[in-house]
Amino acid sequence: MTRxxxxxxxxxxxxxxFFSYILLPSTKPTPPPPPPHLPTTALAQPPPIPSSILAGSAIMPHLGNETLKAELGRAGWKLFHMTLARFPESPSLDERTALAQYLALFxxxxxxxxxxxxxxxxxAxxxxxTSGRVAASQWGCFVHxxxxxxxxxxVFDCMTVGEAYKCGCAEEDEKKGKGEEVVKGRKGKGVVKTTGSSLEENLEGSGRKIEVIKEG
Structure with a gap:
């Protein structure tokens, strides 16, 4: 017995x-749970926008107040043109898609x-x-x-749309002053002429033109 x-x-x-290791709780910290009411998958990648949302009809009712309608128009056009004026010069496919979807929802x-x-x-x-800043800005002026x-x-002078909707950003305005981001030339309205199924927007004296594609 002694042995x-x-x-x-x-x-x-x-x-x-052995039983102490099995029964005692682990001291390893557990990761915090995701925020409530938000699935884990939603944190990584937002779902794509369905085409039915982008192509649906207007949502808001008619606006009968003419004064309010005019104020809204001025503010809306400013947002519209400033967005296009700050769009990248050489956008990626994702950025071009984002702009097209934004305008559809706008x-x-x-x-x-x-x-x-x-x-x-x-x-429509x-x-x-959406090929770049100049094309987007001139298209915006055309539809305006x-x-x-x-x-x-x-009718607005599309030659000066870049100057009319400056954002007040020193770096951007300096580039515009050097002619890097706006179409420059003699003052005067762009000449619009029809060619087949498209419209060519020729900016007089600027040495550039954009083509506004017409559907149908």
């Missing part, structure tokens, strides 16, 4: 360590329902030009002038 005592003590000590959600309907028709007939013509307003 077996060390063996029994060793066995008891081994069993004690038209759907514009607070003036009847204005939104007219603008959606323009987008003359899809946004179509709206002005329909409303009997003065």
């Amino acid at each position: 077996n005592k060390p063996f029994l003590l060793a066995t008891f000590f081994t069993l004690f360590l 038209a759907r959600l514009y607070p003036c329902g009847e204005c939104a309907e007219h603008f959606q028709k323009l987008l 007939q003359y899809p946004p030009q 002038n179509l709206v002005n013509e329909r409303l009997g307003k003065e």
Whole structure:
């Protein structure tokens, strides 16, 4: 019996360590749970926008207050043109897609329902030009002038659209002053002429032109 005592003590000590390891809680910290009401998959990648949302009809009701409609128009056009004026010069495919989707949703959600309907028709007939900043800005001026013509307003000089919607950013304005980001030339309105199924916007004296593709 005396000989077996060390063996029994060793066995008891081994069993004690084993059960202590199994039963005692782990001290390793557990990762925090994701925020409530938000699936884990939603944290990594937002779902794509369904085409039915982009191509749906105008959402807002008609706006009868003419004063409010005019104020909204001035603010809306400023946001519209400044967005295009700050668009990248050489955008990626993702950036071009983002701009096209933004303009589609801008038209759907514009607070003036009847204005939104007219603008959606323009987008369908003359899809946004997203190849770069100059093309996007000149396209924006082109569709703005179509709206002005329909409303009997003065047609805007697309030669100066970059100057008219400066953002006040020192670096951007300095580049524009050097002629790196705006179409420059003699003052005067762009000449629009039809060629087949497209419209060519020739900027007089600028040495550049953009092509506004017409659907249909």
